[in-house]
Ligand SMILES: Nc1nc2c(c(=O)[nH]1)N[C@H]1C(S)=C(S)[C@@H](COP(=O)(O)O)O[C@H]1N2
């Protein structure tokens with residue numbers, strides 16, 4: 001047996017080479033995402049982070065902006081694209097507080113300049129069994145969290161999104177407890193792949209995709225990637241999350257993509273790529289941690305992933 005390449009090459013070199021190869025392997029047409037819609041351009045440099053650039057073909061812009069989950073604007077996939085025009089994205093501030101030494105409110109204009117904007121092409125896997133590939137723009141959430149200096153007590157991060165009846169017609173329905181809230185363990189929130197996103201496809205985020213800023217956690221089911229953030233709070237205890245509150249037996253706190261842990265009402269073993277796999281096409285296999293196991297697997301070493309679903 002010949003040893004695998006990672007056994008004979010020191011890891012940093014192997015990772016750098018793999019990254020270089022993956023960047024070279026990207027078809028030229030994907031190298032710079034051209035303006036696709038009517039949004040203002042948002043400049044970014046292609047990310048150099050291991051795992052940040054999937055080779056999967058990006059989903060068509062028209063699909064990524066018309067097939068959405070954003071329950072504040074309704075529960076049909078077409079509702080956000082049809083109704084989110086009422087969202088006002090300026091002025092916009094984000095409160096970052098809780099267990100930290102320097103809690104404060106950040107203005108959007110300040111957040112846009114806080115760290116260099118990177119383009120990252122991530123797979124997004126919805127718990128409903130479909131997936132997309134989106135060229136996001138943003139920077140690691142850790143850059144913002146470091147600004148407020150988390151205390152030793154901080155163990156989790158709570159994310160709260162906008163809930164304004166005047167702008168969001170979906171709030172009249174009781175599908176979820178508003179505001180929509182989500183949470184991560186602090187080490188997950190500080191993982192470099194956890195993205196604070198301000199744009200996609202070379203432009204600022206469309207409203208239906210969570211303007212003016214959202215979270216993107218590529219190894220977890222899509223509902224962890226909260227849209228239109230207004231508050232980020234460091235906490236000592238695990239925060240309550242909207243989906244866990246609504247159906248705790250169906251949506252756990254971790255919600256890592258895992259083909260071996262089924263949702264109580266359906267299998268998670270396979271998925272349908274929007275725009276590529278027709279309704280009756282053979283579904284493609286879902287990957288552990290959505291294909292990001294090399295980057296994030298060690299966060300969960302020793303944990304029973306069936307128990308901590
Ligand atoms: N505030 C808020 N964020 C949200 C949601 C939502 O309903 N409200 N839906 C989530 C779900 S279920 C998914 S799959 C993704 C979808 O993101 P996209 O529409 O940009 O593809 O957003 C997530 N973020």
Ligand SMILES: [Mo]
Pocket residue numbers: 069125126127128221222223
């Ligand atoms: Mo989802």
